[in-house]
Amino acid sequence: MRVAFVYRLYPTREQKRTIHFTLERCRLLYNRLLEERILAYKTEGKILNYYDQANTFNERKQHIPTLKQVHSQVLQDVAKRLDKAFQAFFRRVKNGETPGFPRFKPQQRYDSFTYPQGGHAIKDNKVRFSKIGDVKIKLHRQPQGKIKTCTITVKNGRYYACFSCEVDPQQLPVSEEKVGIDLGLLHLAVTSDGTMVEAPKQLRRNECRLKQLQRFVTRKKCGSKRRKKAVHILAKLHEKVANQRKDHAHKVSRQLVDRYGFIAFEQLNVQGMVKNRHLSKSIADAGWSQLIQFAKYKAESAGRVVVQVDPRHTSQLCSNCGTTVKKTLSVRVHRCDHCSYTADRDENAARNILQRALAL
Structure with a gap:
């Protein structure tokens, strides 16, 4: 399975210029390839693929000498990115989803480039990148397995290297414990055995500061250095909030996978x-999808099972006898008049989720 290892890079001033030069060449190439695909379809009705465009790179280098200063495999990956974007577009059209046609990339939307195979090597506390040089890296742990790709990303003035590695799954000791999990806003997760995981609510905690920084941005003149500085400060706080939410999801998913052999979530x-404007901010702040995603990939490597079930009526049904007990959102305790079973509303829902998962 693939595992990503992310490290902070500390390039010199000259290396930073080279990285941004490479990013700009890749962005311009991406936009040019997209333009060619659109033009070929409009004029000839032809759909270009990756190989049609990648085979033109040697000729392009003769007309655009600056492309020679970028590693050849990095340029090939640009064509692969565009090809993946079109494959995803055609898949969405086929499935009847909102298509989302591939778009031209402005500078702020193109922040990474990838070495697909070679062109990079780790040595001591540095990474040697082809066409860039030896870049200092904070190697807090060694990458495991076989390195397949390396992606350099620039985010809010910081530089990162992401190594995608092929590693063997590390099975955990067998666990017979099974759990159903009800996701919510008051608590991030409530398990079928009564455990309640607090919601981080990092966005709410930083909301006042975010609003203040947003006002600073709107008061600055467009294109000015002060506006760029204010945007940078705002982006750093948004990144911090996202990282805090991500860290919490990693910790919770790790605890679940370490303990339980069978985990059932709702298919939300x-x-x-x-789209509900009253709850959208709280739902986004909870990070439900992220928690499920992390639990799934951790379970895959640990030999655990994660399933998702239909969440309809899990809060209304009695998990003890199956009787429907209607209640509004304000009612937080489940009380069944038929069997006298009483439990927290979310715990009752979690038990129903587990029962549905076991019945699959």
């Missing part, structure tokens, strides 16, 4: 739920 339509 998060995209549809965030």
Whole structure:
């Protein structure tokens, strides 16, 4: 399975210029390749693929000498990115989803480039990148397995190297424990055995500061250095909030996978739920999808099972006898008049989720 190892890079001033030069060449190439695909379809009705465009790179270098200063495999990856974007577009059209045609990339939307195979090597506390040089890296742990790709990313003035590695799954000791999990806003997760995981609510905690920084941005003149500085400060705080939410999801998912052998989640339509303007911010702040995603990939490597079930009526049904007990959202305790079973509303829902998962 693939595992990503991310490290902070500390390039010199000259290396920073080279990295940004490479990013700009890749962005311009991406936009040019996209333009060619659109033009070929409009004029000839032809759909270009990756090989049609990648085979033109040697000729392009003769007309655009600056492309020679970028590693050849980095340029090939640009064509692969565009090809993947079109494959995803055609898949969405086929499935009847919102298509989302590939778009031209402005500078702020193109922040990474990838060495697909070679062109990079780790030595001591530095990484040697082809066409860039030896860049200092904070190697807090060694990458495991076989390195398949390396991606350099520039984010809010910081530089990162992401190594995608092929590693063997590390199985955990067998666990017979099974759990159902109800996701919510008051608590991030409530398990079928009564454990309640607090929601981080990092966005709410930083909301006042975010609003203040947003006002600073709007008061600055467009294109000015002060506006760019204010945007940078705002972006750093947004990144911090996202990292805090991500860290919490990693810790919770690790605890679940270490303990339980079978984990059942709800199959929530998060995209549809965030359309509710009254709850959208709280739902986005909870990070339900991220928690499920992390639990799935951790379970895959640990030999655990993660499933998702239909969440309809899990809060209304009694998990003890199956009787429907209607209640509004304000009612936080489940009380069944038929069997006298009493439990927290979310715990009752989690038990129903587990029962549905075991019945699959």
